[in-house]
Amino acid sequence: MKDSAGKTPETLRSSRWFAPDDLRSFGHRSRMMQLGYSEEEFRGKPIIGILNTWSDLNSCHGHFPERVKDVKRGVLQGGGLPVELPALSVDESFNKPTSMLFRNMLAMETEEQIRAHPLDGVVLMGGCDKTTPGLVMGAITAGVPFIYLPAGPMLRGHYAGKILGSGSDAWKYWDERRAGNISDDEWLGIQGGIARSVGTCMTMGTASTMTAITDAMGLTLPGASSIPAADSGHQRMGSDCGRRVVEMVWEDLTPEKIITDGSVKNAAIVAMATGCSTNAVVHLIAMARRAGCDLTLDDLDALGRVTPLIANVRPSGKDYLMEDFFYAGGLRALMKQIEERLDTTCITVTGKTMGQNLEGAVVYNDDVIRPLSNPVYHEGSLAVLRGNLCPSGAVIKPAACDPKFYNHEGPALVFDSYPEMKKAVDDENLDVTPDHVMVLRNAGPLGGPGFPEWGMLPIPKALIKQGHRDMLRISDARMSGTSYGACVLHVAPESFVGGPLALLKTGDIVRLDLANRSLDMLIDEDELDARRKAWTPPEPKFQRGWGWMFSKHVGQADTGCDFDYLERSFGEAAGEPDIF
Structure with a gap:
C-alpha cells in the first residue's frame, strides 16, 4: 500500500467516481449512502x-x-x-x-x-x-x-460399486444401452450417481x-x-x-x-x-x-x-x-x-x-501424477493435423483413441446435419464397416451455429452390436472435453464457409497419418476444382440479434473464435469512462 510504485488512496481508480467535489461525484456518493454505506466504507479503499x-x-x-x-x-x-x-x-x-x-x-x-x-x-x-x-x-x-x-x-461419481466419471462414462454406458446391455433401472442408477x-x-x-x-x-x-x-x-x-x-x-x-x-x-x-x-x-x-x-x-x-x-x-x-x-x-x-x-x-x-x-510441492501418488520416466502417453494430449481436408488445421486427441487409427485409410460416410447423422447411426441396417470414416459437416462456428460439441459422433448401432466401440470420425465441430475416441475436430476452414470439408462425398477415400500430422481426401485436384465451382453457399443462420452479430464477426477455430473487433490487433480498447 505504501510502495511508491503502487497505488495510493488518491490514485485508486474508484477515487475518480467518489473523490471530486462536483455534482457527479455527489450523486455517486449519495447513491452509495442509499445502499447503506458510509463514506468511510467506500472512499480511499x-x-x-x-x-x-x-x-x-x-x-x-x-x-x-x-x-x-x-x-x-x-x-x-x-x-x-x-x-x-x-x-x-x-x-x-x-x-x-x-x-x-x-x-x-x-x-x-x-x-x-x-x-x-x-x-x-x-x-x-x-x-x-x-x-x-x-x-x-x-x-x-x-x-x-x-x-x-x-x-x-x-x-467422484458412484453406482453399483463402480466409480463414474462425468461425460466419459455417460458416453460409455450409453453405447452399452444402445447395444441392449443395460436395463432401465441400471440406466436410472447411473443417471443419479454420476453427478453427486x-x-x-x-x-x-x-x-x-x-x-x-x-x-x-x-x-x-x-x-x-x-x-x-x-x-x-x-x-x-x-x-x-x-x-x-x-x-x-x-x-x-x-x-x-x-x-x-x-x-x-x-x-x-x-x-x-x-x-x-x-x-x-x-x-x-x-x-x-x-x-x-x-x-x-x-x-x-x-x-x-x-x-x-x-x-x-x-x-x-x-x-x-x-x-x-x-x-x-x-x-x-x-x-x-x-x-x-x-x-x-x-x-x-x-x-x-x-x-x-x-516450492515444497510434492507428489503423493505417482500413479495418478506420473514421473517423466513413466508417462501415461509419451507425447502431449493434442496433435494438430493439416492437409487438403483441413488447410488451416484440425485437432485430434491421440491419447484418448485406439492407436490402430493413428494411420488409417477408409471411405467417407458424409452427413450434412446432426439430425441426418443421428437418424442414420440408429439404423441397424446402415451400410457401414469399422473402416468407414464418419464425417459431419456444417457444425463449425457459423454452421452449427456456434461451434457445438457434436464431434464425438455416435458409433452406428450396426457396429455397436458387432462389438465395435471406436472408429475414425471427422467434423468441423468441437467435442466435450470428457469425450474420447478417434475424433478429428475443428476442421478449418469449416464447411459452412466453403472449406474443403464441404467438397467431400460419401465413398471418397480419406487418409489420416498421425505421425506426419496429415489429413487428406484422396481426390484428384481437377475433380476438387469442379466440386468447388459447383458448391453453393448455404443460407445464413441468423437474421437479427446476437446470432447475427456472432455470424458477422466470429473467427474460425484456428484463430480462437473471438470476434474480430475484440482482438487486440483490431485496435486499442476503450479508455476510462468520461466521468463528468
Whole structure:
C-alpha cells in the first residue's frame, strides 16, 4: 500500500467516481449512502468487484451463492469493499444450441462491467467450461488487477460399486444401452450417481482443463484449480482470493504484468501434460491473443510433440478422477514434475514467481501424477493435423483413441446435419464397416451455429452390436472435453464457409497419418476444382440479434473464435469512462 510504485488512496481508480467535489461525484456518493454505506466504507479503499456466474440452472456453480460470502469476507479482512455483480452464467448443460455461442458475450459483458463501474480490482468466479475463457478474456482487455476463482471439480461419481466419471462414462454406458446391455433401472442408477455434488466435471474435461490453464498462467492462487468444490479448502481459498486481490490493487499488479509469452507457454505445456480437452486449443489461443501473445496451432502441436502426458486422469488417463488428482498433490505437484520445462520466472497473482509458488510441492501418488520416466502417453494430449481436408488445421486427441487409427485409410460416410447423422447411426441396417470414416459437416462456428460439441459422433448401432466401440470420425465441430475416441475436430476452414470439408462425398477415400500430422481426401485436384465451382453457399443462420452479430464477426477455430473487433490487433480498447 505504501510502495511508491503502487497505488495510493488518491490514485485508486474508484477515487475518480467518489473523490471530486462536483455534482457527479455527489450523486455517486449519495447513491452509495442509499445502499447503506458510509463514506468511510467506500472512499480511499479498494473497491473489489466480484463477477459471479451463478444461476439456478448452472449446477457447476451451485455453491457460488455461499462462496461469494467467503470472497467478501476476505475482501473486508484485506481492507477493501466487496461489491457483487452478476455475469452471464454460460452453463454447459442447458444452453442451446451450444454454450460456445455465448462465450464472447460473457467476455464482452466482463470487459464492460469492469470498465463501466468504480472497480479497482476484480475476483472472477467461474469454472464451467466457457466461463473461464470468457471471464479471463474480458478481464484481460479491461486491464484492472484480477484474480480467478475456479469453481472446482465435483466429487467422484458412484453406482453399483463402480466409480463414474462425468461425460466419459455417460458416453460409455450409453453405447452399452444402445447395444441392449443395460436395463432401465441400471440406466436410472447411473443417471443419479454420476453427478453427486456441486462443482464442474471431475474428469479432465474442458472445465478442469481451462481452470488448470488459468492456474498455470498465474491467474489463480497456486493450485486453486485442483480443490474439489465440496472441500472446505475451497471456502478458505475463496477468502484468500478476497484478501489477495486487495493487495494486488495496492501493488498495481495488472494483467499485462502476468500474462506474457512465457506464462502462455507454461499454460500450454501444462495443458498437454494434463491430458487436456481439445477445447483448450480454441480458448487458449483466444486468451493469448487478447493479451497480445502470438500463440498458433503450430506452436501447440510443437509443444504436444515433446510434452509427455503425466496426469493419469480420465479420459486421456485410464484410472483416476480430479478428486484423486487433488489428493495426489494437485496441479502444483504436476507442475513440479515438469518444472524444468517451464518458465519459472513468470510473475503470478501472488506477486511471486511461478518457481516460488512451486516450492515444497510434492507428489503423493505417482500413479495418478506420473514421473517423466513413466508417462501415461509419451507425447502431449493434442496433435494438430493439416492437409487438403483441413488447410488451416484440425485437432485430434491421440491419447484418448485406439492407436490402430493413428494411420488409417477408409471411405467417407458424409452427413450434412446432426439430425441426418443421428437418424442414420440408429439404423441397424446402415451400410457401414469399422473402416468407414464418419464425417459431419456444417457444425463449425457459423454452421452449427456456434461451434457445438457434436464431434464425438455416435458409433452406428450396426457396429455397436458387432462389438465395435471406436472408429475414425471427422467434423468441423468441437467435442466435450470428457469425450474420447478417434475424433478429428475443428476442421478449418469449416464447411459452412466453403472449406474443403464441404467438397467431400460419401465413398471418397480419406487418409489420416498421425505421425506426419496429415489429413487428406484422396481426390484428384481437377475433380476438387469442379466440386468447388459447383458448391453453393448455404443460407445464413441468423437474421437479427446476437446470432447475427456472432455470424458477422466470429473467427474460425484456428484463430480462437473471438470476434474480430475484440482482438487486440483490431485496435486499442476503450479508455476510462468520461466521468463528468
